[in-house]
Amino acid sequence: MFKITLKDGSIKEYNEPKAIIDIAKDISEGLARVATAGLINGEVEDLRFVVKEDCNLSILTFEDEEGKKAFRHTAAHMLAQAVKRVFPNTKLAIGPAIEDGFYYDFDVEKPFSQEDLDHIEEEMRKIAKEDLAIERFELPREEALALMKEKEELYKVELIEDLPEGETVSFYKQGDFVDLCAGPHLISTKVVKAVKLMSATGAYWRGSEKNKMLTRVYGTAFTKKSDLDAHLERLEEAKKRDHNKLGRELGLFTTNEAVGQGLPLIMPKGAKVLQILQRFVEDEEERRGYVLTKTPSMAKSDLYKISGHWDHYRDGMFILGDPEKDEEVMALRPMTCPFQYMIYNSDQHSYRDLPIRYGETSSLFRNESSGEMHGLIRVRQFTLSDGHIVCTPEQLEDEFREAVDLIKYLMTVLGIEEDVTYRFSKWDPNNKEKYIDNAKAWEDTQDKMRKMLDHLNIEYKEADGEAAFYGPKLDIQFKNVHGKEDTIITVQIDFALAERFGMVYVDKDGQKKYPYIVHRSSIGCYERTLAMLIEKYAGALPTWLAPVQVKVLPISEKYHDYTEEVVRKFRLNGIRVEADYRAEKIGYKIREARMERIPYILVVGEKEAENKEVAVRSRKNGEEGAMALEVFIERIKKEVEAKER
Structure with missing residues (x-):
């Protein structure tokens, strides 16, 4: 007889060994249907893990972080199985669950196109419909090596060869697909229905530039299509805020291949x-x-040897000279x-x-x-x-x-x-x-x-x-x-x-x-x-930080002189300003200024020029109407001084 203390403090007693999935069924069939893994005394275990002694047990689901990982790890295996079905000559590398999804690295003849990803994704849905039972089995190291050599999976062979002799190696099987893996995994493929393959990029085997470049396919998976759709919506919003895209569009930075990677x-x-x-x-x-x-931006290697950077950080440094040949070697700090x-x-x-x-x-x-x-x-x-x-x-x-x-x-x-x-x-x-x-x-x-x-x-x-x-x-x-x-x-x-x-x-x-x-x-x-x-801020930096705080738009050429007067006053008061003197319609100029995320757009025409005013359109409040120029200057100065957001 042994006791299992559940998450709510209740106790289950058994007089024979019991797999976690069977304990979940004993609690409720509904829990067993959504179970993804178990947490025994703080350690994540596969649903097939057999409990034999007293312990604390939590049944994990997709709502738990570790449960989510087990779910998406299974999705990664389904991705690999789908790829092998569609592109049988592909060699498998690794495929873990990651935050918000999973990936798998493949050695393929040519990188996957979007059309390829769509085809693979459809095959994953078929695998889910097939409701393939997922089985775990173990082999001695030598037998595991023989199995992967037979399947010509050279990357799996390398991983097994790194293990100590005498090690037992675990595998997971779903249908005719077998993969080297420690787990944990779901019981069946049928629940992984809401999947989306996001992208395919290059990735070096084991993260080393000395190794072959593989194709890494990123994906995500949810228990419900509605949750997947909501996630994809969030990603679309993230794309709009991505500094790498937005920063270039707003003219904040750029890159150039002739300058070099990582040198914006x-x-x-x-x-x-x-x-x-x-x-x-x-x-x-x-x-x-x-x-x-x-x-200084550089120093002799002697300095870094004193500090310990030469011993502990040399691979991360730019070294000027050859330590083996040159008497004096320098390094950028x-x-x-x-x-x-x-x-x-x-x-x-x-x-x-x-x-x-x-x-x-x-x-x-x-x-x-x-x-x-x-x-x-x-x-x-x-x-x-x-x-x-x-x-x-x-x-x-x-x-x-x-x-x-x-x-x-x-x-x-x-x-x-x-x-x-x-x-x-x-x-x-x-x-x-x-x-x-x-x-x-x-x-x-x-x-x-x-x-x-x-x-x-x-x-x-x-x-x-x-x-x-x-x-x-x-x-x-x-x-x-x-x-x-x-x-x-x-x-x-x-x-x-x-x-x-x-x-x-x-x-x-x-x-x-x-x-x-x-x-x-x-x-x-x-x-x-x-x-x-x-x-x-999605590019709309607070006024005190904005590179251009005000943009002045004259309605026509007749008001260029007044626009110049407005611009001079702003500059004298330390306000960053630009004017748009182009012979374009005012609506077009306003739309462009809004796309630049400028905090204040000021329109000037006949009435504004006569009354020494500006028509204010603010990013925060929209149309604000005419305002005396001096009043607006004091307003923006106070906003900047207070560093308002």
């Missing part, structure tokens, strides 16, 4: 937005006691910290000097892989609101709190504070190559940071293996319109580099001691922040 060209309007942001951030940092530095540490070391310091808060708007360079780069979000050269706070142990929590307070203030002004989540990024003790090997320092520093975060009442998730190589960090995360999560801002506690650089201060007792260092970005990477703002 910021156009005048985009450069103006970045300038406004930079001035705003630097002025606020100065108010909070930061001192400005300006350091991926971070600012070693440079600011040298500024600290240029003078002696007492505890009375601390904290010292260095701030710098830095151009940084990171050798991102081609598959990772996207618009302004992930690039090879970017501009960071970088900073390092050198402080005593007693000052550490206050300085950490002040750094977070600055970040929260900036996010609130920009209107993004509700769109972010927080991640406490820790080291991975099993990955000694990635991190400075000092377990005690890691645990002590992580304990300190956890207490600080708890004192700040920040709701956060912990993530192993996401720390910087020299210390834990608070990562502020955001998702772009397509659901991809990236870090925009970080605050890090560094326990190691002060000692490496010989950074000391003389304490009250006359002894030299190593300070703590807080690495932080106040608004993160400016390019990434611009991308987020474009998507947040």
Whole structure:
């Protein structure tokens, strides 16, 4: 006899082993029909998993995150089965569930066209109608290898060969289709009816540019067609907000193959937005006691060897020269910290000097892989609101709190504070190559940071293996319109580099001691922040941030002189303005200005010229009618000064 404690606290007792799906049927037939997996003592298990002893069990459905993954993982297998039916010579790679859907990588003679995807999608619906039972079976490693070699699935063979000898390998079978997989999966294909294949792109096998380029097919699946339709509607809205599309249409940035991938060209309007942001951030940092530095964009490899970047980050750096041949090798900087540490070391310091808060708007360079780069979000050269706070142990929590307070203030002004989540990024003790090997320092520093975060009442998730190589960090995360999560801002506690650089201060007792260092970005990477703002506001940036705040439209050539007078007054008052002098109909000019997301469109004609007025059309309120020019100038100045959204 053993007991199973269910999610609601009730208990089921059995005197013989029972599969999770049978326990679900015992609870209710309705639950069994929608069950996708089980959660036993916190571990996700396949519905076929046999329970033999006391445990806590939750039956997962599509409403649960892990249940959704099992459902979509089955959809990925159905995709692979459909592809093999339509294109029998295709070789299978991998096909996991991902957020909002699934993908599968294929080795095909030529990439799939949209017509191919439509055909494959139709075949997936047939597989659902066939109601194929999904069976799990296991083989010893050698038999598993023989099976995949017989099927000429070279990628599956490679995966099995990576497993230790003596390993048991699991497979799933549906009809005549067999795939190497750990699961979990549904019981049958029949419930996966609402599917949509979204796109086909290139993807390197195992994510390495050294390997073959495969074709990756992305798809999504839901239990109901209505939910799929709603999801597709949301995706259409996301496309309208996609900064990579919208930013180009609005003339904020562009790219050019001759310049290179991951090297966006910021156009005048985009450069103006970045300038406004930079001035705003630097002025606020100065108010909070930061001192400005300006350091080189490159340095000798010697500097990076001291910091540890040469050992832990070299693959992500652009190196100038050959380390094997050249006497002096340089590298473009991926971070600012070693440079600011040298500024600290240029003078002696007492505890009375601390904290010292260095701030710098830095151009940084990171050798991102081609598959990772996207618009302004992930690039090879970017501009960071970088900073390092050198402080005593007693000052550490206050300085950490002040750094977070600055970040929260900036996010609130920009209107993004509700769109972010927080991640406490820790080291991975099993990955000694990635991190400075000092377990005690890691645990002590992580304990300190956890207490600080708890004192700040920040709701956060912990993530192993996401720390910087020299210390834990608070990562502020955001998702772009397509659901991809990236870090925009970080605050890090560094326990190691002060000692490496010989950074000391003389304490009250006359002894030299190593300070703590807080690495932080106040608004993160400016390019990434611009991308987020474009998507947040669908290109309609708040007036204080808009590259053009006002557009003046004369009704005809007779009013060009008055238009020029209006433009001059705006510029004298620091208002960013453009005028449209083209001989086009006024309705056409208004429509174009609206497409540019300009906050205020002002029409001037005979009445406005006579009365020194402007006819106001605002993005927020629509037609507002005639207004005295001076009154409108004061209104917009107040709006900009208050940084209204």
